[in-house]
Amino acid sequence: MIDEGIGGLAAILAHPDDESFSCAGALALARDAGRTTRLLVATLGEAGNPEGVADPLLGEMREDELRCAAERIGLDEVTLLDGYPDGGVAEQPFERLVSDIAAWLSDRRPDAVVTFGAHGVTGNRDHIIVGSATRWAVERLAEAGIAPNAVYVVSPVFGPTANRFDLSPEEQGATHRIDVTAVIGRKITALECHASQTDAAEAIRDIRAALDADGLIFEGYTRVRPPVPPPHPNFGTRLL
Ligand SMILES: [Zn+2]
Numbered sequence: 001m002i003d004e005g006i007g008g009l010a011a012i013l014a015h016p017d018d019e020s021f022s023c024a025g026a027l028a029l030a031r032d033a034g035r036t037t038r039l040l041v042a043t044l045g046e047a048g049n050p051e052g053v054a055d056p057l058l059g060e061m062r063e064d065e066l067r068c069a070a071e072r073i074g075l076d077e078v079t080l081l082d083g084y085p086d087g088g089v090a091e092q093p094f095e096r097l098v099s100d101i102a103a104w105l106s107d108r109r110p111d112a113v114v115t116f117g118a119h120g121v122t123g124n125r126d127h128i129i130v131g132s133a134t135r136w137a138v139e140r141l142a143e144a145g146i147a148p149n150a151v152y153v154v155s156p157v158f159g160p161t162a163n164r165f166d167l168s169p170e171e172q173g174a175t176h177r178i179d180v181t182a183v184i185g186r187k188i189t190a191l192e193c194h195a196s197q198t199d200a201a202e203a204i205r206d207i208r209a210a211l212d213a214d215g216l217i218f219e220g221y222t223r224v225r226p227p228v229p230p231p232h233p234n235f236g237t238r239l240l
Pocket of ligand 1: 014015017018124127
């Protein structure tokens with residue numbers, strides 16, 4: 001049940017599984033703190049096979065995987081957009097995507113939003129276009145005086161995998177380092193829901209190895225609205 005009609009933390013991403021790879025820990029922590037947690041996903045991920053070819057059955061399977069992960073994380077609401085093909089979001093009218101995201105946001109008025117930065121963590125075009133559209137949607141809300149208090153982009157620089165040198169400056173320069181160790185079991189079980197995606201199993205192995213080595217797991221974010229003045233790093237430890 002949703003505790004707050006509006007407010008809370010909202011993630012706006014491109015595919016089922018993006019939430020589990022990126023911000024599952026921060027969402028779980030927000031939920032445990034009594035905040036409403038929401039997720040908007042642009043596509044069903046129906047082309048998430050090795051060939052990258054759309055398969056309606058895979059889309060159905062991945063929607064089920066997403067619902068499974070949402071339950072494990074403790075999300076209050078999951079919304080899937082209609083009309084955006086996996087791998088082809090950039091070919092759809094950008095204005096429509098901005099309007100769809102702005103409408104979703106203005107109905108829910110989250111206090112903070114998490115989305116993808118300019119490199120989209122992996123360079124995936126859907127990630128990049130959804131992150132960009134979200135930023136424009138927030139500016140549209142700002143014109144109406146109802147912008148969220150904070151917008152963050154995912155900055156995967158504290159991940160258990162090797163250092164990243166391929167990210168945009170805003171993704172590389174994390175301003176927030178969130179200790180998600182307390183909820184890492186939920187992030188792992190959310191990743192387990194995405195059984196159709198082989199890289200989910202790899203991510204679980206990486207997290208477990210990092211837990212064994214360091215005992216701590218962090219998620220990184222850069223607050224891009226309002227921007228955080230330098231010097232960095234002087235990490236914030238909460239998104240809300
Ligand atoms: Zn993705």
